[in-house]
Amino acid sequence: MAQYLILIYQPERAEGEAIPPEVWQQAMEAHGRFAEGVVESGGKILGGEALMPTSTATSIRGDVVTDGPFAETKEALGGFYLIEANDLDHALALGKLCPAPEGGVEVRPVMDTSGG
Amino acid sequence: MTEPHEGDGGVDHVRSAVAEAYRREWAFVLAATARVAGDIDIAEECAADAFGAALDAWLRDGIPRKPGAWLTTTARRRALDVLRREKTLRAKLPLLIEPDVDNAFGDAEEPDVIPDDRLRLVFTCCHPALAREAQVALTLRLVCGLSTAEIAQAFLVSEPTMAARVTRAKKKISAARIPYRVPGSTQLPERLDAVLTVVHLLFTTGHTAPAGDQLVRHDLVERAIGLARMLLALMPDEREVRGLLALMLLTDARRATRLDAEGRLLLLEEQDRSRWDTAAIEEGRTLVFEALRGGRPGRFVIQAAIAALHAEAPSWEVTDWRQILDLYDVLLLAWPSPVVALNRAVAVAMVDGWAAGLAEVQRLEGDPRLTGYRYLASTKADLLRRLDRPAEAVAAYREALALADNEAERRFLAGRLAEVGGPSQVM
Structure with a gap:
């Protein structure tokens, strides 16, 4: 198997704009589903982090x-x-x-x- | 905790004592409180509260013998209260505080041994991971205690813009974990240079305001000199700090003579030297002599030495230009900046003649770093005027005028333009 890096690009929030809890919750769930999907399709997550803006x-x-x-x-x-x-x-x-x-x-x- | 002073006067006396304490002790109080609070915003709020509480308390109990210690103790106590109360709300990324290796006091609560954290505060504000404009804004805000509105006004930007700049910089300090620490000896020269650059930038911004109808912003000049005095008291062995203070004192000594009665800009050669501030010059010269001792001088010491030669000269003509040119050669080695090379060109003109100076300036015109630099065009114009080449001088004065935003400078350049025969409607 080969290794790949998936880079996530998305618009940044405006300075000082807080992430609404429900948005945060949705994102965490979506990434949870992603992790399951990776395993189901026979892949493996070796590591991953969210970055500060x-x-x-x-x-x-x-x-x-x-x-x-x-x-x-x-x-x-x-x-x-x-x-x-x-x-x-x-x-x-x-x-x-x-x-x-x-x-x-x-x-x-x-x-x-x-x-x- | 207070130690009343006998025979305190009324409200005015106490009010001026609080104002004096704010001017002298703000940085000390904030820096010491930040160490306890672990958060710059909380520390700022608590320090401001302590100054707010001082008026009533000092009226009631008398002005304390050590106002700074009283204020610090009060601010730190408030910070601890806030932390207890807001434990759950506390930011997840506190200010990164490490004990100094050579700090024997630790977190002592005794007001007499509150460690002096002002240097930590200064080095954190001027950290290289912050943009220069953010370093300047944070230094004015946190070290000098200026309000956001005052800083915005000083740099001719809107208050929301300045507020956003300060907020973003504070966020970066905690989010990127910029340490609240004085750098170690290997990093110190480079980091100190950044601090001195910020102080000098404050001074030059005040000395010739980049835009507007005021030539000098005395408030910024005073702040810069005050900061240099504070740094020198905290780091008496750093020669560049001494050099910077000397440079600013010697330059500011000419303050009263830089404009004539009509507000017209006067060049160094036209200024009435008998009205220069002799006390400032004396202090500056003493500092230069002290700073020159002990090996190769840095860029601020060399600049101060040049300023001292100007300050000592009875007139522009009999200035020791030979030695000034030698010092510019040394400065260019220590600090290869095109602006230094331009100033050196003026010394070349004084030693070897206008044409030699002009040749230097023309050589520098090829340097892209000087593109749009207003003093390049004005220096060239002046040399062409002296060489009696009016057509070229007119073109150069026009170029200088297009680049100048300060009103006093614009009036000066327009006057010279008219003198060499250009049309005067460019104003």
């Missing part, structure tokens, strides 16, 4: 750290690492270690989805 992202090109998501010009998403770090300083230091010589990396916090 792009407003919490930090990008690194070379040694230059900037606020915001990675501005793609001619680069395309080429890979990912899910890391554990103490804080953003630590995560950025690890991001700088990550080889992306002709592009850069974006460091985005993973959302804590435990307990709503």
